[in-house]
Amino acid sequence: MKFNLNSNFLFMIGGCVFTFVIAQSVFFLYRAIKQAKIMGMDRAVIKSTIISSAAFSIAPALSILLGVLSLSKFLGLPLPWIRLSILGALTYELTAAASAASSVGISVTEQITNPQAYTTIAWVMTLGIIPGVILIPLFLKKIQGGLISQKNRDRIWGEHFMTAIFLGMISAFLGMVFATVRKGIAGWIPVFVLIFSAIVMVCCGLAIKKYNVKWLEDYALPFSILGGMAFAILTTHILV
Incomplete structure (x- = not known):
């Protein structure tokens, strides 16, 4: 067959x-x-x-x-x-x-x-993906309780801790982003896409905080992903 x-x-x-x-x-x-x-x-x-x-x-x-x-x-x-x-x-x-x-x-x-x-x-x-399926039902409530307790004790440190967790998740993907930088200008495309996506996210954040565009809170991440994909297609077409 x-x-x-x-x-x-x-x-x-x-x-x-x-x-x-x-x-x-x-x-x-x-x-x-x-x-x-x-x-x-x-x-x-x-x-x-x-x-x-x-x-x-x-x-x-x-x-x-x-x-x-x-x-x-x-x-x-x-x-x-x-x-x-x-x-x-x-x-x-x-x-x-x-x-x-x-x-x-x-x-x-x-x-x-x-x-x-x-x-x-x-x-x-x-x-x-299986570890997440097993660990979340078993430990999510305890982890959330610890995070809430930390934020209640010290709001600023609680926010820093959440930011550190988020950055830790992001850093797991950085190896793939910079893996091809030695292959010439085309190898820098993932880095360019990362930067462009970050710019889109920053623009969404400024619109939410400065101009009170609340509906963007749910759309900022998808817009960043979509913008990054569109930019990747454009740069790949130009550079490769």
């Missing part, structure tokens, strides 16, 4: 996953509306909440869609579609796929033709 990244079997699995995700969303939407009515919330408030939540999900969904399209050239369409329909963690999926591909000597710019390499990458992407 010929290896096919976009086989009907994989699309069938993706369809099942998609159906489950939609059914789960509809179920919890129904339960939330039912609970809101029991609590006596006004119908107009419920409707407004649903509409605003749907609107605020558009930008993150667009960034995830771009991630699916980016990975589809390398892994085919079904696998990225299945994974990002469940996780939506674009930063993890791209990083895990690129790291796994590098370990088996494959470039992420070319479509996989080796089924063993495809299986290896799929397993790495799957196993890498």
Whole structure:
């Protein structure tokens, strides 16, 4: 049987996953509306909440869609579609796929033709996310309690601590950003993209604080991701 990244079997699995995700969303939407009515919330408030939540999900969904399209050239369409329909963690999926591909000597710019390499990458992407699935239910409440306790004792140090955690998460990706800087100007593209994304985020932050554009609080990160992707496409076209 010929290896096919976009086989009907994989699309069938993706369809099942998609159906489950939609059914789960509809179920919890129904339960939330039912609970809101029991609590006596006004119908107009419920409707407004649903509409605003749907609107605020558009930008993150667009960034995830771009991630699916980016990975589809390398892994085919079904696998990225299945994974990002469940996780939506674009930063993890791209990083895990690129790291796994590098370990088996494959470039992420070319479509996989080796089924063993495809299986290896799929397993790495799957196993890498399992610790989070296990650790969050077990320790998230305790970690959140510690963070809240720290912020209550000293608000400034609590904010510094949260910033340090965020920077620690970001630093995990810096190795990939600077990994290719010795390959000439094209190797600096990830650095340029990082800088541009940071500029977009800073502009969003200034708009929120200086001009009180509150709706940007939910859209700043997606805008930064989308801006970085668009800038990456532009610079790659120019420099490569």
